[in-house]
Amino acid sequence: MAIKSAMNRMLAVITAILMSTSLFGGESHEGETEHKFNVNEMIMHHIQDAHEWHLWGGHDGTSIYLPIILMDGGIKTFSSTHFYHGTPMVAVEEGTGKEHEFIAGVGPAEGYAMYHETIYKMDHGTLHFEKGHPHNAAPIDFSITKNVVSMFMTFFILILVMFSVAKFYKKNGAVAPKGIAKFIEPLIVFVRDDIAKANIDHHKYKKYVPFLLTIFFFILVSNLTGLIPLVQANVTGNITVTLFLAVCVLLVTVFSGNKNYWGHIFATPGVPKALLVIMVPIEIVGVLTKPFALMIRLFANITAGHIIILALISIIFLNQSAAWGALSVPMALFISVLEILVAFLQAYLFAMLSALFIGAAVEEAHH
Amino acid sequence: MVGSIAAIGAGLAVLGAGLGIGRVGGSAMDAIARQPEASGKIQTAMIIAAALIEGVALFGVVVGLLGLNPAA
Amino acid sequence: MELVTPDLGLLFWTGLVFLCLLFLLVKFAWKPILGAVNAREENIANALELAEKTKEEMKALQAQNENLLKEARAERDSMIKDAKEVASKMIEDAKGTAKVEAEKQMTAAREAIQSEKAGAIAELKTQMAAFSIEIAEKIVRQELSSDDKQKALADKLVEDINMN
Numbered sequence: 001m002a003i004k005s006a007m008n009r010m011l012a013v014i015t016a017i018l019m020s021t022s023l024f025g026g027e028s029h030e031g032e033t034e035h036k037f038n039v040n041e042m043i044m045h046h047i048q049d050a051h052e053w054h055l056w057g058g059h060d061g062t063s064i065y066l067p068i069i070l071m072d073g074g075i076k077t078f079s080s081t082h083f084y085h086g087t088p089m090v091a092v093e094e095g096t097g098k099e100h101e102f103i104a105g106v107g108p109a110e111g112y113a114m115y116h117e118t119i120y121k122m123d124h125g126t127l128h129f130e131k132g133h134p135h136n137a138a139p140i141d142f143s144i145t146k147n148v149v150s151m152f153m154t155f156f157i158l159i160l161v162m163f164s165v166a167k168f169y170k171k172n173g174a175v176a177p178k179g180i181a182k183f184i185e186p187l188i189v190f191v192r193d194d195i196a197k198a199n200i201d202h203h204k205y206k207k208y209v210p211f212l213l214t215i216f217f218f219i220l221v222s223n224l225t226g227l228i229p230l231v232q233a234n235v236t237g238n239i240t241v242t243l244f245l246a247v248c249v250l251l252v253t254v255f256s257g258n259k260n261y262w263g264h265i266f267a268t269p270g271v272p273k274a275l276l277v278i279m280v281p282i283e284i285v286g287v288l289t290k291p292f293a294l295m296i297r298l299f300a301n302i303t304a305g306h307i308i309i310l311a312l313i314s315i316i317f318l319n320q321s322a323a324w325g326a327l328s329v330p331m332a333l334f335i336s337v338l339e340i341l342v343a344f345l346q347a348y349l350f351a352m353l354s355a356l357f358i359g360a361a362v363e364e365a366h367h
Numbered sequence: 368m369v370g371s372i373a374a375i376g377a378g379l380a381v382l383g384a385g386l387g388i389g390r391v392g393g394s395a396m397d398a399i400a401r402q403p404e405a406s407g408k409i410q411t412a413m414i415i416a417a418a419l420i421e422g423v424a425l426f427g428v429v430v431g432l433l434g435l436n437p438a439a
Numbered sequence: 440m441e442l443v444t445p446d447l448g449l450l451f452w453t454g455l456v457f458l459c460l461l462f463l464l465v466k467f468a469w470k471p472i473l474g475a476v477n478a479r480e481e482n483i484a485n486a487l488e489l490a491e492k493t494k495e496e497m498k499a500l501q502a503q504n505e506n507l508l509k510e511a512r513a514e515r516d517s518m519i520k521d522a523k524e525v526a527s528k529m530i531e532d533a534k535g536t537a538k539v540e541a542e543k544q545m546t547a548a549r550e551a552i553q554s555e556k557a558g559a560i561a562e563l564k565t566q567m568a569a570f571s572i573e574i575a576e577k578i579v580r581q582e583l584s585s586d587d588k589q590k591a592l593a594d595k596l597v598e599d600i601n602m603n
Contacts (some may be wrong), residue, residue, distance in 0.1 A: 048441060049449060069448075091421035110444060116441055142448040151456045158460060162468035169475035174482055188472060198411065210469040214461045238440070240449040293422040303442075349418050356415065429443060 037317050043310045047234045047303055050117055050146045051080035055230055066149060070119065072110070073137035080143070087114070093129040100129050112139070113367035119143075147241065150233030162217070191216050191351060192295040199355040203361050208355065211252060215245060216351040223302060223343030227336060236346070237286045237302035239295070246295035250288070280326045289355050294350060301346050305339040373431050380427020387420040 053064035065081040087104045102115035104122060113122045113136075120127055120136040125135040146167070161180060168181040177185045191213050196205045222235040235241055263285040267276065312335060315328040395413035401407045582588050 044442070050472065112523060118441065129385060140447055144452070145449060147449055149455075151453065155456050155460055156495045158466075159463060162464055162472070166471040169471050174479035175477045176479075185472075188469075189476060192473070192476075209473065210465040211461070213469055214457075214464050218457060218460060219463075238449065240445045241453050243445050244450055244453040248457070293419070296425050297422050299443075300428050304425075304428060306506040321390065350416070352411075353415070353418065362466065433443065 029107070037320075039311065039313075039314045042314065043307055046232075046310055047237060047306050048117055048331070049234075049238060051114070051143055052084055053146050053149065054279050066104050067144050067148065069142040069144065070184060071141040071142055072121070074109070075141075075142075082107045082109035083114045083119075086114070089126065091127045091134075093128055098132070100127070100132075100134075102127055102134075146233045146340075147235050147238055150225055150231065150235045151222070151241075153225060153231070154218060154235070157221055157225075159215055165238070169344055173345060187217075188213060195348070195355045199202060199352065200359040201364065205359075208252070208256075208358050211248075212351050212355055215248070216347050219245070219298065220343060220347035224340070226302065226306070227339050227343065232306075234303060234306050235299055237306055239299050242295040242299040243303070245298070245350070246291035249294060249357060251289040252354075253291070253357045253361045254287070256358060258364070260363060260365040261361045263365075290353075294353055297309075298346055298350055301342060305335070305342055308335050309339070369420065377427045377431025380430075381424050384420050384424030384427070387423075388417045391416045391420065 007214050013020050040202045051066055051068055053066060055062040055064065058318050063084065064085060065079045068076075068078055068080050068083070070076045083105050086106045086109065089102055091102060091105050092098070093100065100115065103113065103126075105112045111122055113120050113127050113134075115127060115134050118134075118138065119141050120134050120138050123136050126366055127136050129135065161184065165181045165184045166176070168179065172178075195216070196209045196212050199205075200208055222241070225231050226234055226236065265287065266280055268279050268283070271279055271298050309332050312328045312332040316322060391413055395409050398409045428431075582592055
């Protein structure tokens with residue numbers, strides 16, 4: 001991990017230097033490109049959730065338009081093509097005079113507008129911006145977004161793989177694994193022994209193994225699908241997903257906390273009564289920061305990986321020269337391979353730290 | 368401009384974390400060299416400590432990302 | 440800011456997918472897989488234990504065999520010893536009996552010889568007495584054949600008595 005962080009940092013610096021220089025190439029094309037390529041915007045667009053599955057090409061390229069489900073006084077369902085092929089509009093922010101581009105929906109999406117993949121209700125036919133954000137009301141968006149589709153994929157992959165493994169054991173009994181079971185079993189045993197058993201009291205760890213296994217494989221498969229070209233949804237690099245996983249860990253920790261655990265929080269042994277006034281809030285914050293750090297760690301690691309790959313690929317477009325591909329493609333490939341390692345590492349870390357927190361919650365007092 | 372300052376802040380956060388993780392890694396190497404038979408336990412402890420430090424660094428990175436975000 | 444703002448819709452779908460996944464996997468995947476893996480590990484542990492036990496048993500059996508062998512050997516030795524003793528005793532006995540018999544025979548022979556000898560001596564004595572009497576008779580007859588001679592003898596006898 002330390003190596004990975006260092007690598008990431010080094011490459012980020014190199015990328016920044018390369019991107020900031022227009023010394024090599026690009027100058028002759030500057031006149032031709034009307035719309036300047038904005039790396040920031042492109043990267044931010046790619047790492048965020050989307051209502052379409054963009055496959056290739058520009059605005060008129062190939063996309064799968066995903067269904068939009070809005071809760072706005074009843075459920076409204078329509079295809080996202082009504083946004084992506086809607087009417088581009090520009091709103092001027094009052095006061096600063098800043099211009100914001102957004103898309104007004106057409107057809108069934110009439111009356112809604114999409115700005116940076118968020119859907120708002122239009123007011124008097126436009127959006128009103130304040131401090132860079134639309135101030136309009138927003139319907140609750142239950143759309144099947146790219147991340148949701150990717151999660152469905154993860155779901156089906158896991159169900160398919162794990163059920164076939166389970167079938168193998170059901171059919172053959174307790175024998176040496178073969179085929180896919182041979183590949184999956186070491187991972188399962190690893191989670192059971194090195195994550196659960198190593199961190200949770202050995203009388204109680206069995207109860208938590210299924211939860212840890214599910215968390216581990218969900219994160220692992222999500223991380224890995226995020227690296228597949230054309231899929232590349234940033235599921236585990238989405239704060240909502242990691243938030244949910246962290247809340248799950250928090251709930252499991254809190255509900256399995258025993259007397260000893262709560263005793264350490266509300267009446268830390270050996271601490272004078274007067275100090276408890278300070279200690280108790282700190283301990284409570286400590287309970288919350290642990291899963292919070294889990295959430296941020298997974299989100300930031302996966303997002304950072306995606307950003308670096310995208311930034312490296314951006315070098316080509318920034319310099320408007322395919323020759324830069326000779327540099328950026330091998331580097332992007334290297335980072336992609338590194339990200340496979342990170343995918344395993346982060347799944348392991350998330351599961352292991354969860355086990356550590358659960359282990360602390362169920363630990364018996366030592367005398 | 369805001370983006371650049373946030374990036375400097377993120378860089379500083381990462382600097383501290385880098386030093387921290389470096390120390391953790393170095394000490395773990397020392398410990399493993401001294402007691403190769405305990406390398407498994409040391410590795411686990413090292414990963415946990417490094418992960419906790421990395422968490423702090425990532426807070427910095429996230430703040431940096433917020434600064435980079437054109438929408439912010 | 441959108442980057443770190445949780446989205447309600449996505450939260451809902453994440454929750455749905457994850458909880459479904461958790462439920463299905465726990466019920467239909469983890470349970471049988473972990474069960475099988477645990478069962479297999481138990482089997483292996485049992486087999487190892489059994490092997491260990493068998494080894495112990497083998498060792499015990501071997502020790503027992505050794506003991507048996509030792510006992511058998513000891514028994515055989517003692518039997519041989521006994522047999523030897525019996526044999527030597529029998530020889531000894533036979534020797535003793537033979538000696539006694541021989542002695543007996545010798546004694547009997549000796550006695551026979553003695554008695555024969557005594558008989559012979561007695562006969563010899565009788566014979567000698569008869570011979571002596573015969574000789575004496577002949578001599579006396581001769582001595583007493585004339586008066587002179589009878590007188591000389593009487594004198595002589597008287598002389599002998601006087602001298603006494």
